[in-house]
Amino acid sequence: MKKLIKILVSLTFLSTPVTTVVSCGNKNNGQDEPIKDLTDLQNQMKSGAEMMSKLIIASKHENLNYNLNEILSMYLTPTPTALKMPVTYKYNDNDINFSTSLNKYKSLLAPSLEKINNDNYSGVFASYVMGMYDDNFYTNIAQKGNFEDSFNTTGGTGFNKSSDNELGILAGFNKNYKLSSDENRRNLAWGIQDTGALTNYLLDKGYDGAFPGDTNGTSSPKSASSDSKGGTNGSGYLYYNSIVSNGKGAYNANKIKNNKVISKLPEDLNYKSRNTKDSEDKYSSEVNGMKFNKIGSLLSNTAGEQNINGYINNISSLKSSITESDFGSESLLNFINFMTPILTKKANQTELIMQYVAYGLIYNAMDVINGIQKNSDMKDYLISKGFDQNIFDKLINVRKPLNDALDLLSPDTNKISITSIYNNNDDDTNKDQLDNLQNVSSFLKQLQVVQNKLNTDEEKLEFTNKVFLDKNNTFYNSYKIIIDGLSFFSFSINGMGLDAWKNVIGKNGDGGVNLLSLISNVYNKLANNDTKELLSTLKNQYKDIGLADLSRTQKLKLIKSLGYDSTNKKYTEDSYMYNAYNLITNQSIDGVKELDNLFSVLKDAVNGAMKEVHENALQYIYDEKYWKTSNVKVTSTDPSELNAKMEFTLEYNGVGDADSNADQQTKKVDVPENFNPYQTILKYQESYLSNDDLKSKVDTTKTSGEVLGKKQYNLTDDDLIKYDGKGENYKTVNHKYNLVWQNISNDVNNPHWVVVDIKSYNNENKEFYNLY
Numbered sequence: 001m002k003k004l005i006k007i008l009v010s011l012t013f014l015s016t017p018v019t020t021v022v023s024c025g026n027k028n029n030g031q032d033e034p035i036k037d038l039t040d041l042q043n044q045m046k047s048g049a050e051m052m053s054k055l056i057i058a059s060k061h062e063n064l065n066y067n068l069n070e071i072l073s074m075y076l077t078p079t080p081t082a083l084k085m086p087v088t089y090k091y092n093d094n095d096i097n098f099s100t101s102l103n104k105y106k107s108l109l110a111p112s113l114e115k116i117n118n119d120n121y122s123g124v125f126a127s128y129v130m131g132m133y134d135d136n137f138y139t140n141i142a143q144k145g146n147f148e149d150s151f152n153t154t155g156g157t158g159f160n161k162s163s164d165n166e167l168g169i170l171a172g173f174n175k176n177y178k179l180s181s182d183e184n185r186r187n188l189a190w191g192i193q194d195t196g197a198l199t200n201y202l203l204d205k206g207y208d209g210a211f212p213g214d215t216n217g218t219s220s221p222k223s224a225s226s227d228s229k230g231g232t233n234g235s236g237y238l239y240y241n242s243i244v245s246n247g248k249g250a251y252n253a254n255k256i257k258n259n260k261v262i263s264k265l266p267e268d269l270n271y272k273s274r275n276t277k278d279s280e281d282k283y284s285s286e287v288n289g290m291k292f293n294k295i296g297s298l299l300s301n302t303a304g305e306q307n308i309n310g311y312i313n314n315i316s317s318l319k320s321s322i323t324e325s326d327f328g329s330e331s332l333l334n335f336i337n338f339m340t341p342i343l344t345k346k347a348n349q350t351e352l353i354m355q356y357v358a359y360g361l362i363y364n365a366m367d368v369i370n371g372i373q374k375n376s377d378m379k380d381y382l383i384s385k386g387f388d389q390n391i392f393d394k395l396i397n398v399r400k401p402l403n404d405a406l407d408l409l410s411p412d413t414n415k416i417s418i419t420s421i422y423n424n425n426d427d428d429t430n431k432d433q434l435d436n437l438q439n440v441s442s443f444l445k446q447l448q449v450v451q452n453k454l455n456t457d458e459e460k461l462e463f464t465n466k467v468f469l470d471k472n473n474t475f476y477n478s479y480k481i482i483i484d485g486l487s488f489f490s491f492s493i494n495g496m497g498l499d500a501w502k503n504v505i506g507k508n509g510d511g512g513v514n515l516l517s518l519i520s521n522v523y524n525k526l527a528n529n530d531t532k533e534l535l536s537t538l539k540n541q542y543k544d545i546g547l548a549d550l551s552r553t554q555k556l557k558l559i560k561s562l563g564y565d566s567t568n569k570k571y572t573e574d575s576y577m578y579n580a581y582n583l584i585t586n587q588s589i590d591g592v593k594e595l596d597n598l599f600s601v602l603k604d605a606v607n608g609a610m611k612e613v614h615e616n617a618l619q620y621i622y623d624e625k626y627w628k629t630s631n632v633k634v635t636s637t638d639p640s641e642l643n644a645k646m647e648f649t650l651e652y653n654g655v656g657d658a659d660s661n662a663d664q665q666t667k668k669v670d671v672p673e674n675f676n677p678y679q680t681i682l683k684y685q686e687s688y689l690s691n692d693d694l695k696s697k698v699d700t701t702k703t704s705g706e707v708l709g710k711k712q713y714n715l716t717d718d719d720l721i722k723y724d725g726k727g728e729n730y731k732t733v734n735h736k737y738n739l740v741w742q743n744i745s746n747d748v749n750n751p752h753w754v755v756v757d758i759k760s761y762n763n764e765n766k767e768f769y770n771l772y
Contacts, residue, residue, distance in 0.1 A: 035632060042634045044327055048105030049646055049741045049753065050629060051098070052129060056755065057652060057737050058621050059195040061662035062762075064655070065727040066296035066617075067196030067240035070216065073123030074303040075102055077116050079350050080230075081123040082220040083242075083303040086606040088317035091614045096622060099317035107330065108639050109741070109753035114548040115145030115160065119349045120230025121215070121253070122159045123238050125149065125678075126191030131754035132677055133185075135744050137177045142750035148174060149678065150212065150233055153254075155694035158231075165231020167253050168212035169688050172236075172678030175699035179673050184740075184757040189677035190770035193237050197292040197657075197727030200707045200771055201720040202244075205269055208681040208705055209236035211259040214249025217242035218304025224251035236678050241296030242304065244285055247273030264684065284728060292726040295617050302613045306606060308494065315358060316603035319596075322584060324571060329564040330555065336580050337547060340522075342538055342562075344413040345546035352411035357481055357493065359416060360402035364478040365519050367401035369443050371474020378473070381466060386453045391446050394439045397428040401478045405486055408493075419539050422532050437527035444520035448513040448590070457508060464509035469502065500601040504594055511594045518583060518591025525579045534561070534576060552640065552749045626654035631738075639743065640751045646741040656733030660725025663735060663762040668769045669709045675772070676704035709771030723771055734763040 034043040055075070059068035074083035075098070087099040106114060110129065116122055127133060128147060140148055140158065148157035150171040156164035157174065179186045193199055193209075213232060215222050216239040225232040232253050243249050248260045262271050272286040274297055283297040315338050321331035337343055338358040345351070372378045373395060383389050407415070414420060422433045430436045447467065454460045468475050476483065485495030496504075505512035525531065538561065542550075550558065560566070563575020571578035586592055610618075620626050628651040636644035656663075682700060689695045709715060715723075740757040760768050 038632070038634060039637050040325070040327075041637050041639070044104045044108055045634060045639055045646060046632060046648065047101050048103075048109050049739075050648070050650070051101035052105045052109075053648075053650055053737075053739050053741075053755070054621050054627065056126070056130065056191065056758075057650060057735075058654075060760075061195065061660040061723065061725045062656050062733065062735060062768075063652060064295055064617055064620060064730075065195070065197055065657040065660060065725050066299055067199060067237055068126045068191055069124065069238045070241045070296075070300050070303075072126065072129065073238065074300070076106060076113055076124045077122065078303075078307070079117050080120050081216060082222040082307050083123075083216060083218065083300065084220075084307040085299070085303040086306055086313040086610060088313060088320065088603055089610045089614075090604055090607045091611065091619070096610075096614065096618075097317065097320065098618075098622060099314075100321050103318075103321065103331070104327070109743075109751060111552065112141045112145065112750050112752055115141070117548070118160060118230075119347065120160050121225035121232035121234060122146070122230070123233065125233065125238060126195075127677060129754055130188045130191040131185045131742065131744055131756045132179055132188040132191065133177055134180050135746070138744055138752055138754070139746065142745055142747045142752060147233070148177070150174075150235055151688075151694055151697065152227055152231065153688060153694065154691055155697045156227070156231075157697070159233055160230045163227060165225075165227050165229075166233060167225065167227065167231055168210075168214070168233055168235030169254070170682075170685050170694075170698055171212070171233070171680050172676035172704060173680065173682075173698040173700065173702060175697060179671065179675055179677070181673065182756070183671075186671050186673065186675075187770075188755060188758060189671050189675055190772050192677045193679040194770045194772055196237075196240055196296050196724075197294075198287065198290075198721065198724045199237070199240065200710070200724050201717065202265070202287070203679060203705070204707050204710060204717070204720060205265055206681065207261065207264045208679055208684070210234060210239050210243050210249050211252060211254070211256045212685065213253030213256065214239060214243065214259055215251045215253075216300065216304060217244075217246035217249055218301050219250075220304035220307040222250060225253040236680055239300070241293065242300035244293050245274050245283065245297035245301060264681075290721075290726060291728050293728075295727045298613055299617055302609065306609055313603050313606055315354065316599040319584065319599055322581065324581065325569055326566060329559050329566075329571070329577065332564075332577055332581060332584070333555075333559055333562065334547065335584070336577075340418040340580075341416050342418060342535065343542045343545055343547055344417050345544050345549070346413050348546050348548075349411065351546065352413065352416055353408055353493075355416050356402055356408060356411050359418070360479070360481065362519055362522055363399070363421065364401040364403065365444060365516070365523070366396055366399040366440055367478040368475050369396045369440060370398050371478070375473070378466070382447075382450060385450045385459075385463070387446050387450050391439070391442050394443075395429045396440055396443065397425065397430055397433075397436050399425075403478065403481045403486075408486065413544065417539055418526075419532075419535050421526060422536070434527045434529060434532065437523050441520045441523035441527060444516045444523065448517045448520075451509050451513040460508035464505060464507065464512065468505045468509060468512045494605060496598070496601050496605070504598050504601065511597070514590040515594040515598070516591070518589065518595060521583055521589070521591075525583075531576065552751075620654035627652060639753070640748045642743060642746065642748065644743045645756075646753075647739065649736060649738050651734070651736045653732070653734050655730035656735070657725035657727060658729040658731040659722070661722050662725065662770075663733070663760075663768050665709075665723060665768050665771065666766055667709075667713060669712055669772055671708065671772055672703055674699070674702045675708065676702040677772075679705055681705035707771055715771075720771075736761040736765070 058064045073081040074085045078084040088097050146158040146160050150166045151169045152167040157166050159165050212235040214234050252259050270288050274285050276282050284291040284294045318335050322328050341355040483495050483501045486493045563572040563577040631649040633647040738759040741753050742756045743751045743753050745752040
């Protein structure tokens with residue numbers, strides 16, 4: 001199962017608790033400008049919570065009206081769900097960057113969620129980020145890396161374990177978990193089911209979302225889970241948008257053969273999935289002639305289609321967050337862990353693939369030199385142009401490049417680790433690996449010297465073609481994955497393309513030799529015994545451990561050992577991080593601009609595919625002209641402080657569903673503590689209760705599979721349709737929301753912030769409520 005990469009940008013801070021209250025107004029163009037009265041850390045906490053709040057608020061019927069769970073999953077757990085929405089791209093030449101704010105939430109406020117984002121099969125339900133349950137529901141994520149919201153056939157719960165994993169069965173019926181006794185928190189139980197087009201109407205007709213064990217309904221590459229493959233929480237409303245869009249989940253872990261949407265609906269309800277061949281409207285589904293779910297379908301299907309094409313987008317977006325600060329140091333840690341892999345974990349196959357490709361940019365330079373040194377014509381040409389023969393004649397140890405398709409299908413952690421650059425091979429001509437690395441550095445630098453000596457454009461063009469562009473020479477072949485990409489069976493990686501490669505290299509080869517000069521500097525820094533010892537020590541210390549496995553304390557220790565001084569907010573001179581930071585950001589160093597250009601090309605490959613979804617949906621989440629933040633209150637400067645809170649008001653002035661009257665639903669609905677927010681309809685899964693072990697763990701008396709508001713207020717089908725909206729037509733709206741976030745974790749090393757209260761107000765400043 002080949003899915004997309006995780007990007008972990010963890011933030012670590014040690015500060016003194018305070019309470020700060022400020023008010024603030026509009027910001028522009030999606031840029032989250034810091035509030036002067038808050039500390040840097042408080043601004044970062046606010047920024048992360050704001051972004052997640054916008055995703056939650058935008059999902060509501062009165063706004064963009066998409067079902068929330070799948071959208072949370074495509075941003076927070078793109079790897080296991082096979083839904084990868086690019087987080088940085090260009091729209092009309094404007095840089096769009098969701099990455100920084102998302103990473104502040106993921107890493108600062110909910111770092112344990114990253115444990116879900118691995119090569120298994122589980123996504124993010126709204127209950128994971130909205131505190132509708134009692135606190136005991138949330139303790140597992142910090143301690144075990146999972147939640148326990150469904151079962152397998154014998155009563156096993158939790159996911160991402162070696163065995164006895166849940167498979168989406170009887171979601172929400174676990175008798176050990178109830179909704180919060182706090183009414184404000186319990187009232188957030190709308191987050192799972194009561195968002196998205198026609199969700200309540202279809203629930204009332206018998207449709208409670210996906211079958212247990214379903215994957216999403218898009219065309220993204222995926223396969224089915226199993227008990228031995230980490231299990232899955234896939235069920236119900238996790239994939240509502242894409243499954244209603246396409247008619248069924250693509251695969252099912254429980255081998256349910258008839259997992260079509262229509263099988264849960266009455267015969268007199270005429271449902272049709274979207275028509276992908278309809279050039280006018282390829283996203284909307286229909287029920288009884290009513291089109292619905294255009295925006296939810298657009299979001300989820302785009303994320304599915306971009307699952308492979310957007311893989312490098314994550315690394316590119318990470319680079320833009322690197323600064324000399326607490327936040328920037330962890331961005332740098334994650335970036336260098338791709339480019340020079342320090343922590344590698346066998347189970348994280350997708351991450352290993354990305355480390356393989358990124359590390360190849362550095363490692364494969366040895367193969368370039370090997371090929372040049374074997375080619376007598378190249379030797380004669382380069383020496384005739386001024387290449388130092390003494391440097392040329394120092395044979396570089398032969399190394400196989402990292403560009404093999406079979407290696408990508410089964411990546412080897414030892415081969416991918418940065419310490420592999422120090423390994424001895426039996427056929428090495430130079431047994432001193434540090435000296436060999438220094439010779440690599442000198443050789444690469446000489447190529448720049450030669451190019452600089454060339455006097456005419458004709459000579460430089462000849463040099464460029466011979467060294468960089470000739471497909472018969474080793475440079476092109478050594479970097480063929482980055483240039484041409486790779487397609488192997490069902491797995492593919494898109495390259496940057498020959499035209500973009502030529503643009504990076506430059507007509508006269510200036511960009512190419514500058515990039516080689518930068519790589520030369522990397523080899524020069526690696527050709528150091530202290531560096532070798534540091535990297536070897538870290539490899540042994542963190543053997544078969546990924547960054548997501550580290551606690552906050554462990555991350556602090558690792559960053560410190562790599563050279564970041566958190567007291568002075570500086571990288572210690574000549575430390576690993578100091579050198580990496582300079583080689584990545586210092587524009588006066590040859591090759592830094594070319595590296596930026598290289599990643600920009602790869603990042604911008606998704607621009608065209610993002611145009612429609614940005615215009616119709618994402619701009620209203622991202623662009624600050626549609627949002628106003630005020631009444632900010634933060635009770636702590638340390639995200640790990642237990643029970644710390646953060647409050648703010650968000651006013652939304654974007655577009656909302658023109659067919660929904662949800663903002664006029666001013667009658668409060670009573671939500672009982674035994675309500676099941678997953679809204680699983682029991683009759684579809686009663687057969688599983690024949691297993692006594694499973695039956696003993698469930699509470700079948702929970703209120704589930706019914707619209708609470710319909711029962712309490714005698715609502716008709718038409719009432720539900722008008723409340724739900726169709727997610728098709730939009731108008732300008734004005735809504736205001738007061739939000740409270742709280743750290744409900746009991747572990748100071750693993751904070752977990754969730755929304756604990758949302759109050760909603762319409763344009764007449766009247767409070768309105770969900771129907772559940």
